Amino acid sequence: MRTALLIAAVLAMSPLAAMAEDAVRIIDPWARATILVSRPGVAYLTMESARDDQLLAVESPAADRVMIHAIENSDDVSRMVNLDALDLPAGERVALAPGGTHLMLMGLKKRLTEGGRFPLTLQFERVGAITVSVPVLGVGAGGPAEDTQ
Amino acid sequence: MTRTPAPQESGQATRTGEAVIRSEFTLTDHTGKRVTEAAFLGRWQLAFFGFTHCPDVCPTTLAYMARVLDMLGDTAERVAALFITVDPGRDTPEALAEYVSAFHPGLVGLTGSEADIAAAANAFRVFYERMEQDSAPDGYVMAHSGYIYLMTPDGQFETGFREGDQPPEEMARKIRDAMERYGE
Numbered sequence A: 001m002r003t004a005l006l007i008a009a010v011l012a013m014s015p016l017a018a019m020a021e022d023a024v025r026i027i028d029p030w031a032r033a034t035i036l037v038s039r040p041g042v043a044y045l046t047m048e049s050a051r052d053d054q055l056l057a058v059e060s061p062a063a064d065r066v067m068i069h070a071i072e073n074s075d076d077v078s079r080m081v082n083l084d085a086l087d088l089p090a091g092e093r094v095a096l097a098p099g100g101t102h103l104m105l106m107g108l109k110k111r112l113t114e115g116g117r118f119p120l121t122l123q124f125e126r127v128g129a130i131t132v133s134v135p136v137l138g139v140g141a142g143g144p145a146e147d148t149q
Numbered sequence B: 001m002t003r004t005p006a007p008q009e010s011g012q013a014t015r016t017g018e019a020v021i022r023s024e025f026t027l028t029d030h031t032g033k034r035v036t037e038a039a040f041l042g043r044w045q046l047a048f049f050g051f052t053h054c055p056d057v058c059p060t061t062l063a064y065m066a067r068v069l070d071m072l073g074d075t076a077e078r079v080a081a082l083f084i085t086v087d088p089g090r091d092t093p094e095a096l097a098e099y100v101s102a103f104h105p106g107l108v109g110l111t112g113s114e115a116d117i118a119a120a121a122n123a124f125r126v127f128y129e130r131m132e133q134d135s136a137p138d139g140y141v142m143a144h145s146g147y148i149y150l151m152t153p154d155g156q157f158e159t160g161f162r163e164g165d166q167p168p169e170e171m172a173r174k175i176r177d178a179m180e181r182y183g184e
Helices: A002-013 B057-078 B093-103 B114-124 B168-182
Strands: A025-032 A041-048 A053-059 A063-074 A077-083 A086-088 A093-096 A102-108 A117-124 A128-137 B026-029 B034-036 B044-050 B079-085 B107-111 B128-132 B140-145 B148-151 B157-161
Touching (some): A053 A063, A077 B128, B026 B114, B044 B057, B044 B114, B057 B093, B057 B107, B057 B168, B079 B114, B157 B168
Parallel strands (some): B044 B079
Antiparallel strands (some): A025 A041, A041 A102, A053 A086, A053 A117, A063 A077, A063 A102, A077 B140, A117 A128, B026 B034, B026 B107, B044 B148, B128 B140
16 A cells, blocks of 8 residues: 555656646547437547546537537447546547547537538646537548548 | 326236347338338348437447448348337427438338337337436437347348447348348
8 A cells, every 4th residue: 555655656756747748639520410400419539648638628619518428338228428527648549439439519500511610629627728620521421531531 | 288108018018038029010100101010021121229319329320321221232122221219209200301311311210109119119129218417408318229130021130230340341241141041
C-alpha cells in the first residue's frame, strides 16, 4: 500500500506532466445525414490528447443539445447511456464510431443533409474549447474513409 | 387522455423447453396495409427490430442491411427485409415510410399496436424495453436487441447476424450459402 502511494506520488511529480502542451487533436469528425428533422442526429470523431484530459460537454448551433452517449451491450440488448464526461487518457486515441460511443444531436434546427457542414464545439477540462467543422455524410455512411472510396 | 393497451396475457405464450424463434405477426406495413408473416412466406426474411428515434445503432444497422441487399444483386428479390419498430407510439406507418425509403427501396417498415409489437417481438424472441431518460426526445428511449434475423422461406429461424461482426460482403455470402443449403 505504502509503495503504491509512493509510486503515485513520484509519477505525479515526473516531468511527464509538464511535457506536452499540445491541444487535443480532433480527427475525422463526421455526422450522418438525418432522415426526418424531428429525429436526433449523430456525430462521430476521434480524439487524441498528449496528456490526460476529459471531454466535459459538446454543443452546436445546429442542435438544441448535444449529448455524449455510450452503448452498453448486455445480453445482446443495446442500451444508450448518457455520459457526463469522457476520459481522454494521455496518448490514447478515443474513437467515437457507429455502434458505439457517439454524440447525439437533439432538437436539430434543420435536417442534416449530405454535403453540408456544421460547427461543433467540444469543451475539455484542461485545454478548454475546440470547435471543429463537421461534414455531413450520407444516410448509409460508415465513416469518412468509406465515403472517399 | 391516452389509452393504454391492455397488458399482454402471459398465458398465451406457450413455452416449451427451448425458445423457438419464429416469424409470426400481425402488423401494419409502411403503406398502411395490415400484413401477417404469410405475406412474406416463400421469401427469405431479414428482420431487424428498432425505432426511428434511435440515432446510432438503428441507422447503422439499416444502412448495413441495405448494403447487404445491394450485394445480393438479383438474389435480393428473394429476400424480404423487415424493419419492425419497438416504438409504435411514435413510429406511425407514415413515419416509417419516410424512414425506410431513405435506406433502401426494398425495405419494409412494420408497426402496430403495442400488443401487436409485443406479440411479434415475443415470436422472434426479441427483447426490448422502454427506458425513461429526461434528456431524450419525449423523455424516453427504447433498448432493444441488435440482431438481424435470417428466416427461411417457411418462416423458420436460420441464423442471426450483427452489424459489425462481419463486412456486408460476408453476410451476403452467408445468406447465399444458407439458400444453397436450403436447396434453392
